[in-house]
Amino acid sequence: MRKITYREAVTEALREEMKRDERVYLLGEDIAEFGGSYKTTVGLLQEFGKERVRNTPISEAAIIGCALGSALLGMRPVAELMYVDFAGIAMDQIANQTAKVKYMFGGKAKVPVTIRTQGGTGRSSAAQHAQSLEAWFLHVPGLKVVMPSNAYDLKGLLKASIRDDNPVIFIEHKLLYATTSEIPDEEYLLPLGKADVKRQGKDVTIVANSRMVQLSLAAADRLAAEGIECEVVDPMTLAPLDEETILNSVGKTNKLVVVNEAAPVCGFASEVAAIVAEKGFDLLDAPIQRVTSMHTPIPFAPKLEKYVTVSEEKIMAAVKKIVG
Amino acid sequence: MKPLDKALLLEIYRKMVSVRIFEETAADLFLKGQIPGFLHVYIGEEAVAAGVMAHLTDQDYISSTHRGHGHAVAKGARLDMMMAELHGKKTGYCHGKGGSMHIADLDLGILGANGIVGGGVPIATGAGLALKLQGTDRVCVCFFGDGASNTGAFYEGVNLASVWDLPVVFVCENNQYAESTPRATHQRVKNVSDRAAAFNIPGIGMDGMDVFDVYQKTGEAIDQARAGKGPILLEARTYRFLGHFVGDPQNYRTKEEVEEWKKRDPIQMFRKRVIEEKQCVAADLDAIDAQIKKDIDAAVEFARQSPEPEVELALQDIFTE
Numbered sequence: 001m002r003k004i005t006y007r008e009a010v011t012e013a014l015r016e017e018m019k020r021d022e023r024v025y026l027l028g029e030d031i032a033e034f035g036g037s038y039k040t041t042v043g044l045l046q047e048f049g050k051e052r053v054r055n056t057p058i059s060e061a062a063i064i065g066c067a068l069g070s071a072l073l074g075m076r077p078v079a080e081l082m083y084v085d086f087a088g089i090a091m092d093q094i095a096n097q098t099a100k101v102k103y104m105f106g107g108k109a110k111v112p113v114t115i116r117t118q119g120g121t122g123r124s125s126a127a128q129h130a131q132s133l134e135a136w137f138l139h140v141p142g143l144k145v146v147m148p149s150n151a152y153d154l155k156g157l158l159k160a161s162i163r164d165d166n167p168v169i170f171i172e173h174k175l176l177y178a179t180t181s182e183i184p185d186e187e188y189l190l191p192l193g194k195a196d197v198k199r200q201g202k203d204v205t206i207v208a209n210s211r212m213v214q215l216s217l218a219a220a221d222r223l224a225a226e227g228i229e230c231e232v233v234d235p236m237t238l239a240p241l242d243e244e245t246i247l248n249s250v251g252k253t254n255k256l257v258v259v260n261e262a263a264p265v266c267g268f269a270s271e272v273a274a275i276v277a278e279k280g281f282d283l284l285d286a287p288i289q290r291v292t293s294m295h296t297p298i299p300f301a302p303k304l305e306k307y308v309t310v311s312e313e314k315i316m317a318a319v320k321k322i323v324g
Numbered sequence: 325m326k327p328l329d330k331a332l333l334l335e336i337y338r339k340m341v342s343v344r345i346f347e348e349t350a351a352d353l354f355l356k357g358q359i360p361g362f363l364h365v366y367i368g369e370e371a372v373a374a375g376v377m378a379h380l381t382d383q384d385y386i387s388s389t390h391r392g393h394g395h396a397v398a399k400g401a402r403l404d405m406m407m408a409e410l411h412g413k414k415t416g417y418c419h420g421k422g423g424s425m426h427i428a429d430l431d432l433g434i435l436g437a438n439g440i441v442g443g444g445v446p447i448a449t450g451a452g453l454a455l456k457l458q459g460t461d462r463v464c465v466c467f468f469g470d471g472a473s474n475t476g477a478f479y480e481g482v483n484l485a486s487v488w489d490l491p492v493v494f495v496c497e498n499n500q501y502a503e504s505t506p507r508a509t510h511q512r513v514k515n516v517s518d519r520a521a522a523f524n525i526p527g528i529g530m531d532g533m534d535v536f537d538v539y540q541k542t543g544e545a546i547d548q549a550r551a552g553k554g555p556i557l558l559e560a561r562t563y564r565f566l567g568h569f570v571g572d573p574q575n576y577r578t579k580e581e582v583e584e585w586k587k588r589d590p591i592q593m594f595r596k597r598v599i600e601e602k603q604c605v606a607a608d609l610d611a612i613d614a615q616i617k618k619d620i621d622a623a624v625e626f627a628r629q630s631p632e633p634e635v636e637l638a639l640q641d642i643f644t645e
Contacts, residue, residue: 059484065443066449068450069435075457092477097440102641166643
């Protein structure tokens, strides 16, 4: 075992997959000499050369369209969108093209496109650099959506995403890059579509994704001191969603809190709540609680940003509302 | 570039007439209510697809547009599977899941029609990148219209192909209208090809009604791209004889304007020239017409006789398992 950061997990996964398969190449803004805005591609240009680590103009639509076109001809691109907020520029290429070509063509296409990006609040990045836009992609049939909450998961999930023959939106979190995990020395992959129970507990199920897993685990520790045992479920892959693991956990605790950093309306938290209400209504002993950011643009000032986003205290309050 | 000998002339003619009769037949069936959805036909623009495709093999790629039947037919797509797709039948190219605007045949290098104007441009750039990374001398030809040349995807896609020197030939089919909006009111440049200057790549205009001009200029461009000299922007000045879609009231242009362009029908111009120059005789060309009519009748019959897709098909092919 050894300890690596979430950032290093990205670099290691990319390096290992590029070594393993010469069809894998990277494209994105400032990913070559500069090593990426969040330093996730440092050293890869030197190791693999400029044909496979391709700096692009600031052209998000072209980055994704180029990835798609090359994938249709047998390449396995890993495209980087510097911020998930920039997906708006590329949304036609993501939602109308990449997600749908296989279906529109009657199944006769493989689309092994991995789109890496990062999102989330916590660094005063304001309304155009701090969003949690996973719901945009979840709404589009044909996309897989992966959001790792720690370095260990990230490495195994990113390697699996690159090997997947479908478009995968892989959303990292800007506040997790410096966090560390123990990882094994040998290679490992984590399957897409499989959730992970991060903490066992009998009193309430907390479904949380990305950095919200870390906040939920911290909240769970504090609640344990008060005698409340939370079970924390990390879906890891939001689409396709491992509903079974979530429903099994709710079957055990009979209570559900969903924690998601995005705006609340039609978000991932709403989707999980709807699924459990439809398929697990009889399992529930209390109303489902959602803990999300408020329905505002993300503000700049640290005090305001903290006010509208999720905190351990907000998670604890939601749990206490239905437990005890 | 291959010399324009008699065999190649007949092949080009065969492509143009196949497109024309396919489209006339589809439009007729659409008006009779036998084809659902909407239909954008390529009648009048045949010289562009035929002149370009005469240079390509199955190993070369094209990206196409919402007005894509002509590209697919000229690239060699199966008429029966195309007609079945227009009818929404299971035997169609996309098993009835794509329709007119999504016909693709990756084995023939057809990367798909596209329902989004400009959407195919970055995809063609990506195909060009793959061809370059794979170390081939194959090319991708990207078709788009004058309307698409105003989209961000066009600028992003052509710019990326230019900075990476990719083997992509961008062919603008300037048919004078973006849907109902005439060029003079949607762009200020005199020629779409002038926009090549923005990328520091060659920009060349062609007479899109004259297949000889298209053949010559695209041949030079494709040879350049195969030689690794990077992308080129070509502009074929052409005209759609029907409206934007079948049933378009066309209240934005005059009958006189349409009739003026029809005097330069690319198929009639071709026939006149090759017969006058004694390269072919009318009987050669008439025989091709007759054979194509038979082929298209058979394609329509195939489409009619084919089953509708089972509803379960709607749930398949979203992901590769």
